Amino acid sequence: MSRAKIAYSCSQCGHTSPKWAGRCLGCGAWGTLVETALEPPTNPRFSGFAGSAGLEPPVALGEVAAEVAARLSTGLTELDRVLGGGLVKGSTVLIGGDPGIGKSTLLLQAMGMLSAQHKVLYISGEESVAQISLRGRRLYVDCRQVPVLAETALERMVPVIEAYHPEVVVLDSIQTAYTEILNSAPGSVSQVRECAAHLVRLAKTRQMAVFLVGHVTKEGAIAGPRVLEHMVDTVLYFEGEAGSRFRVIRAVKNRFGATGELGVFAMTEGGLKEVKNPSAIFLSRQQVDTPGSAVCVLREGSRPLLVEVQALVDETSLANPRRVTVGMEANRLAMLLAVLHRHGGVPLVGQDVFVNVVGGVRLNETAGDLAVVLAVLSSLREKPLPKDLVAFGELGLTGEVRPVPHGEERLREAAKHGFKTAIVPCHNAPKGGIAGMEIAQVKTLKEALSVLRG
Ligand code: TYD
Numbered sequence: 073m074s075r076a077k078i079a080y081s082c083s084q085c086g087h088t089s090p091k092w093a094g095r096c097l098g099c100g101a102w103g104t105l106v107e108t109a110l111e112p113p114t115n116p117r118f119s120g121f122a123g124s125a126g127l128e129p130p131v132a133l134g135e136v137a138a139e140v141a142a143r144l145s146t147g148l149t150e151l152d153r154v155l156g157g158g159l160v161k162g163s164t165v166l167i168g169g170d171p172g173i174g175k176s177t178l179l180l181q182a183m184g185m186l187s188a189q190h191k192v193l194y195i196s197g198e199e200s201v202a203q204i205s206l207r208g209r210r211l212y213v214d215c216r217q218v219p220v221l222a223e224t225a226l227e228r229m230v231p232v233i234e235a236y237h238p239e240v241v242v243l244d245s246i247q248t249a250y251t252e253i254l255n256s257a258p259g260s261v262s263q264v265r266e267c268a269a270h271l272v273r274l275a276k277t278r279q280m281a282v283f284l285v286g287h288v289t290k291e292g293a294i295a296g297p298r299v300l301e302h303m304v305d306t307v308l309y310f311e312g313e314a315g316s317r318f319r320v321i322r323a324v325k326n327r328f329g330a331t332g333e334l335g336v337f338a339m340t341e342g343g344l345k346e347v348k349n350p351s352a353i354f355l356s357r358q359q360v361d362t363p364g365s366a367v368c369v370l371r372e373g374s375r376p377l378l379v380e381v382q383a384l385v386d387e388t389s390l391a392n393p394r395r396v397t398v399g400m401e402a403n404r405l406a407m408l409l410a411v412l413h414r415h416g417g418v419p420l421v422g423q424d425v426f427v428n429v430v431g432g433v434r435l436n437e438t439a440g441d442l443a444v445v446l447a448v449l450s451s452l453r454e455k456p457l458p459k460d461l462v463a464f465g466e467l468g469l470t471g472e473v474r475p476v477p478h479g480e481e482r483l484r485e486a487a488k489h490g491f492k493t494a495i496v497p498c499h500n501a502p503k504g505g506i507a508g509m510e511i512a513q514v515k516t517l518k519e520a521l522s523v524l525r526g
Pocket residue numbers: 169170171172173174175176177178207210211339340341342343344
């Protein structure tokens with residue numbers, strides 16, 4: 073008997089090489105090569121090129137009937153929003169997230185709601201039917217009508233799907249599924265890719281929506297090859313901070329809607345509850361004024377969100393002071409510190425600077441710049457900022473404070489939550505001002521700092 077051929081494939085990019093190496097030649101990642109059995113050289117599905125007879129010619133875009141993508145509501149408005157207004161028939165949605173974050177709970181709830189009007193199917197390779205039923209009973213959503221199948225082999229689940237004709241299918245999770253065409257173990261690069269590709273095709277031909285659950289690696293990427301993200305129509309991440317009951321779902325890719333939208337849930341005894349007005353949940357409501365904390369108003373998707381930025385400036389014991397960030401880019405912090413030094417006259421040589429964005433929120437927006445700088449300054453001087461102060465605005469390299477989109481809306485949201493003073497870029501406040509709020513409009517970092525002093 074001949075030995076099975078072995079190759080080493082990268083678990084991140086899928087690049088294969090005949091020899092093991094510490095570093096992948098394809099993507100440069102370290103320690104990602106894993107042993108995989110080599111597939112037979114010819115693809116069993118390859119049947120030669122088709123002749124020209126019976127093939128469809130290309131169509132001009134103007135001649136395509138303009139049918140609006142039919143959308144199904146999942147019954148969870150927060151999830152619908154992130155999907156771009158509901159689930160599109162024929163599309164595949166990948167949901168990634170850490171184990172235990174609530175992916176299975178979220179999808180079971182959505183299926184429970186959907187099952188009232190649509191035919192759904194929940195396929196689980198992780199839990200037994202009894203386990204899922206037990207979980208379903210605990211949820212406040214009625215899941216009794218949800219058909220469940222415990223299956224991992226693609227060859228056995230596809231016939232069920234084809235016979236049952238569901239409109240929405242959940243596969244929990246793609247890493248447990250395997251196809252018998254390949255010899256490699258479930259969860260390996262080739263298995264994940266092949267199973268996902270098959271289901272994506274099935275979704276398109278049958279006009280059903282498919283949810284794939286994917287595990288996330290330590291580094292935060294969806295395990296398996298990156299190609300998984302390219303194959304599907306929508307990639308959602310389900311995240312939450314350890315110890316917090318709030319869960320945030322965001323789209324990182326969406327062919328049928330905007331990315332950057334945010335859905336917020338709270339994990340409760342009875343499953344996930346939607347948080348309809350999440351703008352202030354990430355503020356830590358501290359009783360005492362502490363230095364090093366500033367509040368800014370971000371916009372996540374179409375909603376304003378009040379977020380606390382914390383900074384700690386401390387004398388360093390290292391030759392190269394540390395710049396550590398959680399929730400924002402370290403390079404951006406380095407840039408802001410340089411601007412603060414050069415245009416604010418605040419030297420931070422010999423100081424470690426740590427910045428944390430509270431609640432697991434990410435400062436993807438430059439609107440957070442001003443708050444970061446103020447938090448750093450407050451920690452350095454050990455002077456708390458006024459408790460009722462919000463600040464937002466982008467900082468440029470020349471020390472100017474630039475306006476950000478939707479200034480008025482941000483200010484109104486802050487006013488709603490009891491903030492009384494604001495430092496914002498020029499032109500970002502409405503002409504008539506905002507009732508009950510004192511707004512300082514600044515053009516430069518210097519001006520912003522003098523507002524604080526004065
Ligand atoms: P789960 O959906 O199994 O996570 P995933 O599929 O992402 O791995 O969620 C499991 C966690 O959720 C578990 O730690 C318990 C918690 N949970 C609740 O707090 N309330 C509930 O009603 C349910 C079903 C789960």
